[in-house]
Amino acid sequence: MFFLSWRQLISRKKQTLLILLGISFGTLLYVSITGLQLGMREYIFEQLLSNTAHILISGSEKDILPESITEVLYGDNKNVFWRVAPAGKRDETKIKNVQGWYQFLDKETEVLDYSPRLSTNVLLGSGQFSAPVNLIGTLPEKHARVSHIEKYIKQGSFLNLKSGGNSLVIGSGVAKKLGVHLNQIVNVSSRAGLSRPYKIVGILHFGNEQIDQSIAYAHLKNVQTVTQRPGRVSEIAVALWDVEKSNITANFWKNISTDKVQDWKEANKAFMEVIGVQDFSRYFITWSVLLVAAFGIYNVLTIMINQKKREIAILRAIGYSPARIFQLIFYQGIVLGMVGGLLGLFLGWLMCLWIGSINFGFEIGGSNNLLISYDWQIYFSAFITANISALIASFIPAWEAKNLTPMDIIRSET
Amino acid sequence: MITTKNINKSFGIPAQTVLHNVSISIKDGEFVAISGKSGSGKSTLLYIISTLDNATSGELFIDNTNGQQISSDELHLFRNKKVGFVFQFHYLLPELTALENVLLPARNLNLIAECTPLALSLLEELGVLAQKDKFPSQMSGGEQQRVAIARALILKPKYLFADEPTGNLDTANAEVVMKILMRANQEWKTTIVLVTHDPDFAKLASREIYLVDGKVSTKT
Numbered sequence: 001m002f003f004l005s006w007r008q009l010i011s012r013k014k015q016t017l018l019i020l021l022g023i024s025f026g027t028l029l030y031v032s033i034t035g036l037q038l039g040m041r042e043y044i045f046e047q048l049l050s051n052t053a054h055i056l057i058s059g060s061e062k063d064i065l066p067e068s069i070t071e072v073l074y075g076d077n078k079n080v081f082w083r084v085a086p087a088g089k090r091d092e093t094k095i096k097n098v099q100g101w102y103q104f105l106d107k108e109t110e111v112l113d114y115s116p117r118l119s120t121n122v123l124l125g126s127g128q129f130s131a132p133v134n135l136i137g138t139l140p141e142k143h144a145r146v147s148h149i150e151k152y153i154k155q156g157s158f159l160n161l162k163s164g165g166n167s168l169v170i171g172s173g174v175a176k177k178l179g180v181h182l183n184q185i186v187n188v189s190s191r192a193g194l195s196r197p198y199k200i201v202g203i204l205h206f207g208n209e210q211i212d213q214s215i216a217y218a219h220l221k222n223v224q225t226v227t228q229r230p231g232r233v234s235e236i237a238v239a240l241w242d243v244e245k246s247n248i249t250a251n252f253w254k255n256i257s258t259d260k261v262q263d264w265k266e267a268n269k270a271f272m273e274v275i276g277v278q279d280f281s282r283y284f285i286t287w288s289v290l291l292v293a294a295f296g297i298y299n300v301l302t303i304m305i306n307q308k309k310r311e312i313a314i315l316r317a318i319g320y321s322p323a324r325i326f327q328l329i330f331y332q333g334i335v336l337g338m339v340g341g342l343l344g345l346f347l348g349w350l351m352c353l354w355i356g357s358i359n360f361g362f363e364i365g366g367s368n369n370l371l372i373s374y375d376w377q378i379y380f381s382a383f384i385t386a387n388i389s390a391l392i393a394s395f396i397p398a399w400e401a402k403n404l405t406p407m408d409i410i411r412s413e414t
Numbered sequence: 415m416i417t418t419k420n421i422n423k424s425f426g427i428p429a430q431t432v433l434h435n436v437s438i439s440i441k442d443g444e445f446v447a448i449s450g451k452s453g454s455g456k457s458t459l460l461y462i463i464s465t466l467d468n469a470t471s472g473e474l475f476i477d478n479t480n481g482q483q484i485s486s487d488e489l490h491l492f493r494n495k496k497v498g499f500v501f502q503f504h505y506l507l508p509e510l511t512a513l514e515n516v517l518l519p520a521r522n523l524n525l526i527a528e529c530t531p532l533a534l535s536l537l538e539e540l541g542v543l544a545q546k547d548k549f550p551s552q553m554s555g556g557e558q559q560r561v562a563i564a565r566a567l568i569l570k571p572k573y574l575f576a577d578e579p580t581g582n583l584d585t586a587n588a589e590v591v592m593k594i595l596m597r598a599n600q601e602w603k604t605t606i607v608l609v610t611h612d613p614d615f616a617k618l619a620s621r622e623i624y625l626v627d628g629k630v631s632t633k634t
Binding site for chain 1: 461486487490491493503508510518519565
């Protein structure tokens, strides 16, 4: 039956071409809009992940309760009444049992690696210029493993921090503010009043101006010295083998610890909400375009059945079964869906290449071009979607054709 | 053998009876013409005995089976293998060439290769071999009707039903068509039932069933 379907399709070249264009236009939009949005999202996710982690463990902010003060001052004596109950907050957050976490994380099979951090606000100075930065102390090798930070190093190397001697990696914006270059010396002044010379061993460029102007990395030990808190860790960034499991894993860890455990989606709730809205609008647009294309298929096939009634009657009279008539129409819908889908994938790919080559004249994540995702899953799902809509759209006319009786047609013709 | 018993057929609301208690019998190998004036129910009778249409009441026996009780799958196979149809308006598929149209019944049974030699010889006999790769729109009405007859004969059917096959043709072409039908009847013993309003063609048949207002009648 495919032979006949094919013949009928190619004998209506103009109609077939129009429908193909309709379907491929739908697929094209699906591919390019999804590619654009997912490209942007990949970039945002990477930024978020390099700044936070799959899971971030930090000390919980605790209110000071009267009971705990009572216990410290009076032991188990329960007959203590406060005239004015003590209230307030602990002056800083820290992880209570860092070694305990290390041991736990070493054993967890889902954990790829973890990196302890201590961050503090310091003032960098070079000559007359100064810049306040958020100085993050890490173990360089571990941090390089839990994030893509090496990728954003413009000069030098992140692993140069490893030596532990007073060395710094600073953001490109910071370097510009201070007017310093690689291997030059800057002064690091902490709140505690200490001032030490540090050598710049690397310059970072995330492509995000705000971050690039206010970030610096050093070895964890250096930051502990600067803040005069040896052994202190404010947070542990954890990378998992499977990012998708971060939410489940984080929820589990929350139950076994009093420290604050946040997966990266929870930590960036606002972003995730924006992405949710984006997803919705993308599905809405692409589905409505494909719906229009599907109506096109439905229309053309229905009109065709009316035009082809005589032929259908003849085929039935010759002994072709209703199932065969169904195939005759249905195959045409499938071919339209498949060819239109493939054409749309190709055009969509070209469209993505074209959009990706437009120079926007401002920096978006390392270059002046929009980031576009060429993930095979986009193309796969676009193709499947085009085919499903074609399938449904051709099923109904095919079913109608199947139920035509030859006699009704012959009677209406003569 | 085709036998009908008290066939009635009515259409529409209120019911308008087209056939009244028609009981006929057609032997295998006969060449029968069903004739009558326009509106006498001759085409309706043809479609009922050829299993394309159902009678309102009455019984039909064709090829030793009850036409009303046959399952639909058997019916399709029966039409495919044992029945050939020729309609007034040739009804060729416009997307297929003459040869492909002729081979349509064979295509349904996956017998294209086996039937191609016969298809070519049929086209040759009918004088349209030169048109075998042409599409219907490139052929004249007479040529199209001859191709349609070749299609009806391709599987050497036991029964051939023709509804005014000459109705659309000039005299010369009509005669060619009639000759072929008679040859099929003589050479392959094909039972032929022909509906026509042309008395000259009706006379060519071995027997004539004459309908007046949906009843079998003797011609005066």
